[in-house]
Structures are given as structure tokens and as C-alpha cells.
Amino acid sequence: MHAPDGFIDAPVSIAAGVVAAGGLALCLRGARRELDDRTAPLAGLVAVYVFAVQMLNFPVAGGTSGHLLGGTLAAVLVGPYTGALCVAVVLLVQGLLFADGGLTALGVNITDMSLATVLVGFPLALLLVRALPRAKGWLPVAAGIAAGISVPAASLVFVGFYALGGTTDVSLTTVAAAMVGVHVLIGIGEGLITAMTVAAILSARPDLVYLNRFRKREAAAVPAAPMVQEV
Amino acid sequence: MRTRNLLIGLFLVSLLFAGVVSYYASSSPDGLEKVSQDHGIAANAKNHDLDGSPLAGYGVSGVGNARLSGGLAGVIGVAVVFLAASSLVLVTRRRKSNQATDETVSSSAPRP
Numbered sequence: 001m002h003a004p005d006g007f008i009d010a011p012v013s014i015a016a017g018v019v020a021a022g023g024l025a026l027c028l029r030g031a032r033r034e035l036d037d038r039t040a041p042l043a044g045l046v047a048v049y050v051f052a053v054q055m056l057n058f059p060v061a062g063g064t065s066g067h068l069l070g071g072t073l074a075a076v077l078v079g080p081y082t083g084a085l086c087v088a089v090v091l092l093v094q095g096l097l098f099a100d101g102g103l104t105a106l107g108v109n110i111t112d113m114s115l116a117t118v119l120v121g122f123p124l125a126l127l128l129v130r131a132l133p134r135a136k137g138w139l140p141v142a143a144g145i146a147a148g149i150s151v152p153a154a155s156l157v158f159v160g161f162y163a164l165g166g167t168t169d170v171s172l173t174t175v176a177a178a179m180v181g182v183h184v185l186i187g188i189g190e191g192l193i194t195a196m197t198v199a200a201i202l203s204a205r206p207d208l209v210y211l212n213r214f215r216k217r218e219a220a221a222v223p224a225a226p227m228v229q230e231v
Numbered sequence: 232m233r234t235r236n237l238l239i240g241l242f243l244v245s246l247l248f249a250g251v252v253s254y255y256a257s258s259s260p261d262g263l264e265k266v267s268q269d270h271g272i273a274a275n276a277k278n279h280d281l282d283g284s285p286l287a288g289y290g291v292s293g294v295g296n297a298r299l300s301g302g303l304a305g306v307i308g309v310a311v312v313f314l315a316a317s318s319l320v321l322v323t324r325r326r327k328s329n330q331a332t333d334e335t336v337s338s339s340a341p342r343p
Contacts, residue, residue, distance in 0.1 A: 047316035
């Protein structure tokens with residue numbers, strides 16, 4: 001979903017840049033609280049993993065491919081603020097090193113692929129993990145469903161930017177329907193990759209999965225202190 | 232599993248994906264590319280400012296073999312993302328521990 005230069009006009013691209021910068025500044029503040037002895041070692045590798053899996057475009061219907069966005073996955077593993085930063089680092093490296101995603105479109109790309117996916121995906125995953133049964137096996141399901149929904153949501157955020165500053169004259173309903181349609185399919189892939197990755201790490205080290213701190217404890221579980229209290 | 236082993240595993244899997252498996256990824260246009268081609272949005276796409284750069288388009292310029300060029304680019308990307316993200320984590324944590332130290336010093340009951 002990396003927008004190139006030229007799709008969105010200059011004023012809206014600049015505005016998106018301001019939104020992205022503000023969002024990332026907030027994330028930097030939030031990440032200071034999130035980065036404890038469990039999340040900090042994992043965070044760098046979550047960014048690496050998202051970068052690597054983003055290279056693996058998988059086919060969806062009709063000569064179209066999709067790839068992981070990774071915001072929900074990162075947020076579930078290391079927390080929403082840190083997760084958004086991880087994806088933003090990936091997008092910056094892609095734009096600056098690999099000429100993937102326009103430099104003037106960085107604000108748009110960070111807003112829809114990093115901030116929006118986390119903003120939609122993480123609260124949804126949190127909600128689902130509390131609504132679904134307590135057993136540990138449901139956590140990857142919650143993460144996968146949330147991740148899947150975050151993809152069409154991100155595509156709608158792009159459509160929003162297009163509505164405000166699209167440089168071509170294409171009917172908005174056409175763009176919205178086409179974007180959401182194809183990204184629902186890509187979202188299925190996103191959901192599967194997210195669920196499988198979370199399940200693998202959860203089975204090896206449940207304590208390293210950030211979302212697991214918010215799962216309702218199973219009946220006999222220890223009344224652990226879920227959050228590290230730092231003032 | 233020890234944390235260190237899990238982290239090494241994650242790194243190796245990422246290297247494998249970016250360095251080897253990426254060659255087999257679909258080269259069809261992605262969702263946004265396809266929609267913009269189908270509906271005429273792509274007409275306004277501009278070339279990337281860094282199109283001539285050595286790693287543009289996930290390949291290493293000068294390396295003829297597509298598998299090697301793409302794989303090498305993927306490995307370089309993994310290394311750069313790792314350095315960038317880890318530095319960001321370190322800097323963010325250092326600011327946090329500085330703050331904590333300040334507060335410990337100023338408070339009368341320091342915590343370990």
C-alpha cells in the first residue's frame with residue numbers, strides 16, 4: 001500500500017506529514033513507558049520481521065498481490081506505541097533505501113500503514129482478547145481478526161487522503177469500493193500471518209507477548225501484576 | 232525457550248524471508264497499485280526521487296543475477312532496519328532511565 005509521489009497533492013501530503021510526525025512524537029512518549037525488560041529486546045527484531053515479511057507479496061484475486069502491513073502484529077507483540085514506531089522505521093528504510101513509497105508520500109504512508117493499523121488493530125485485539133474465552137489459544141485468533149480488519153481500515157484512511165487531495169478525478173465511491181474490496185482479501189493474509197506469528201511466540205515465551213498481559217487470567221492463575229508501574 | 236534463542240531465531244527467520252524466500256514472492260501489483268492502474272490514478276504517479284540509488288527497487292545495482300541481487304538487498308535491509316530500530320529503542324530507553332535517575336535523586340525514598 002506504499003503510495004508513490006504524485007497521487008496526493010502537496011498541501012494534503014504536508015498535512016499528512018504533520019499528522020504522522022505528531023503521531024510518532026506521541027508514540028515516542030508512550031514507548032518510554034512500554035519499553036521494559038521484556039519488550040525492549042524484542043522491539044528491534046519485530047521491526048526486522050515486519051520488514052522481511054513485507055517483502056513476501058502473496059497473490060490475491062485477479063493479478064493482484066498484497067503484503068503484510070504489520071502494525072497490529074507489532075502492537076500485539078511489543079505494545080501499540082512501540083509497534084507503531086517499529087512499522088514507521090520499516091517505512092522510512094523502505095522509502096529512503098529502496099525507493100519504495102514516495103518521499104513526499106511518507107506522511108500518508110506512515111499515517112495509514114503505521115498509525116492507522118495500530119489505532120484500529122490494537123484496541124480491537126484488546127477487546128477481542130477480553131471477549132473471547134480465556135484459554136491461551138484464543139489470543140492469536142484475537143490478534144489475527146484484529147489485524148485482518150486493520151487492513152481495509154488502513155485502505156480507507158488512504159481513500160480519505162485521496163478524497164482531500166487526490167490529483168486525479170476519479171469518483172470517490174469507485175476508489176473506496178475498489179480499495180476496500182481488494183484490501184479485505186489482503187486482510188485475510190494479514191490475519192493469518194499475524195495469528196501464526198503470535199501463536200509461535202506465545203507458545204515459546206508467553207511472557208514476551210504484550211497483549212498476553214491483558215488476557216483474563218485462567219481460573220488458577222497467579223494474580224500477577226500486569227503492568228510495570230513507573231512514575 | 233531462552234530469550235536470546237528466541238531473538239536469534241526471529242532474526243534468522245527474517246534473514247531467510249528477506250534473503251531467500253522473497254525471490255518467490257508474487258510480482259503482481261499490490262492492492263493500491265492495482266486499483267490506481269485500473270482507475271487511472273497511476274497516470275499521476277511520479278518517479279521516486281531516489282530511483283537511481285544503489286538499492287532502489289530491492290535490488291543491488293551492478294549485480295546481474297536477480298536472485299542474488301534481490302536476496303542481498305533483503306539482507307542489507309534486515310541489517311539496516313535492525314540497527315535503526317535497535318538504536319531507537321536504546322535512545323528511548325536511555326531517556327527513560329535518565330528521567331528515573333533524576334526522580335530517584337530528587338525523592339527522599341529512592342527505590343532500587
